[in-house]
Amino acid sequence: MYSSCLSKWRKFHRVESRRTAVDLLKVYAEKFVRRRTLNDDYRGYNSAFQKALNAGVDINAYCKRSRSVMVPKVRGEIVYGTYPVFEALKANRRRIYKLFAKGLCIDASPLAYEELCDNDIVKGKIFPYLDNVLDPGNIGAIIRSCFYFGIDGVILARDQGPKTLTSAMSKASAGALERFPVYTVEDFPSLRKRLRNVGFKFIATSDENSAITKGYQSPIRLPDFRPISDKVVIFLGDERRGIATDILGQCDYIVQIPTPSMECADCSIRSLNVSVSAAILLYHFLAKK
Structure with a gap:
């Protein structure tokens, strides 16, 4: 056929x-x-x-x-x-x-999520983790960037993401979804120990105002950040509320992509689209290896 x-x-x-x-x-x-x-x-x-x-x-x-x-x-x-x-x-x-x-x-027939097995974790180097990112256009664009950069897979928690993989995601990914693994896990706490055991570091993304509002220090500017491990999980949150506080508290580092424009400080546009942020972060971590 x-x-x-x-x-x-x-x-x-x-x-x-x-x-x-x-x-x-x-x-x-x-x-x-x-x-x-x-x-x-x-x-x-x-x-x-x-x-x-x-x-x-x-x-x-x-x-x-x-x-x-x-x-x-x-x-x-x-x-x-x-x-x-x-x-x-x-x-x-x-x-x-x-x-x-x-x-x-x-x-x-629809595509199905894949289970993240121990062998995937041991072999993996970089995993984006999508926390409550629901828009199929954003998910598809992130998958397209991951496929282009040779990333190992994308992780979503079952209750913090779309119920199924859709054709709209495949369209937004320019077909990359058809060849790329998207993993689901029960929840973040169940995943955390498995990743820690093999040396993964957790990196969250946040703008400065959001990080301070949630009780954290100012994020590290991405150009100044040097990862200390070859194995990293990059957490990406939805554009309305960002990464959940309970996940943010478990991360080793919080980074931000700085803007050279002073105008952003006086308007509501203080962050990038999550798929654009993902592409920049992936390129940065790959370039630093």
Whole structure:
């Protein structure tokens, strides 16, 4: 199934690369989905129709013929986008049920979290730990950076992250999620001892105001920080509340990415997006090794 789907995908994309995006939208809207009745104003409901109309494509005749659009009948979940689909087919971690829209979408089984075993911990050097980071765009972007830098995996606690890995994360990761391990653990206390036993140091990220508010000293500026261990866990929190206080208290170091702009001190923009922070931190720790 895998090789057949991959060959179909490549064949379709040799042909479809010569077609415009509008053509593909029209093909998807008219041919590759199952019928379902919608409101009279369904053109505003369906983004493929709306984008085609905005681009000046004459599909009004089609709209007048039918007051329904077609919705795919899916066994698993829809993985969409050129790179996520291609990487999903190459990685062969999913069961592929069907290709849609000339290989731009596939109906496939969901990806599952992996359990963090002792062998993974012993071999690992750098693990980002995501504390209550829920946005699929941010998670996907972090995974993309981790894959690019050759990081060992991302860790999430079961009750402090998304319930499942989603196709939106795969899309945001440009397909890196299809090839990259995302581990779940019961909670931070259960993980802490396992990591400490093999020499991991814990590094938290925080801006100065948040750290002081939570009762900690000013963070170390990242350019001045020199890691004393080759094995580190980098904790990243959500952008609203940051890293949980109970986790922050267990960290060996708290670091911040300084800004050269004085204007940030007088406005609400005092931190970077969590995925941007992750990329900078990963590069810094790899460069210092």
